[in-house]
């Protein structure tokens with residue numbers, strides 16, 4: 433059983449430029465475009481899917497199951513100015529070396545990178561996790577060579593804790609504590 437704080441993950445969060453909503457199965461066609469970009473997928477756990485649509489469906493169904501099971505789940509990031517679906521961010525429960533952790537994950541479509549959106553979203557979910565007292569710390573699990581993701585973690589106030597082997601990847605764990 434997860435010991436994290438009471439599961440209340442229905443809110444639509446908002447930051448200066450972004451809002452969030454839960455994913456729906458109709459997001460699959462749009463999300464399949466994410467997997468067409470090698471830069472996006474090269475640091476993610478490898479899966480054998482027949483096509484990007486199948487990979488996107490598996491990804492989104494996993495988030496829907498997380499919502500259902502009270503295990504948080506990534507949410508869609510929406511650009512407030514235009515209503516565009518620009519990527520995903522959110523809280524995910526993860527097992528790291530036998531310890532249940534609360535992770536902040538983030539992924540952007542390539543045309544929305546380099547504008548600070550991932551950092552803004554990650555900060556939003558860190559703030560949410562700590563104000564809701566979900567856990568005393570949050571982590572990000574990052575492929576050791578994923579420099580852009582490491583920079584997001586640093587800008588999100590996280591510090592490098594350790595390197596480890598996780599789901600067949602050499603990763604680093606960044607962590608921030610609630611004050």
Ligand SMILES: CC(C)(COP(=O)(O)OP(=O)(O)OC[C@H]1O[C@@H](n2cnc3c(N)ncnc32)[C@H](O)[C@@H]1OP(=O)(O)O)[C@@H](O)C(=O)NCCC(=O)NCCS
Pocket residue numbers: 471472473475538539540541544545546547548549550551552573574575578580581583584
């Ligand atoms: C990881 C990922 C989300 C990082 O995206 P990103 O665009 O580099 O990060 P941000 O959205 O926070 O943008 C930060 C960059 O925008 C720049 N920027 C431009 N305008 C900005 C603004 N108004 N505010 C803040 N930063 C701004 C920053 O200087 C920074 O650039 P730098 O890294 O060259 O210094 C993205 O590379 C991605 O989706 N990768 C594929 C999936 C993935 O690897 N996910 C992570 C798995 S652990």
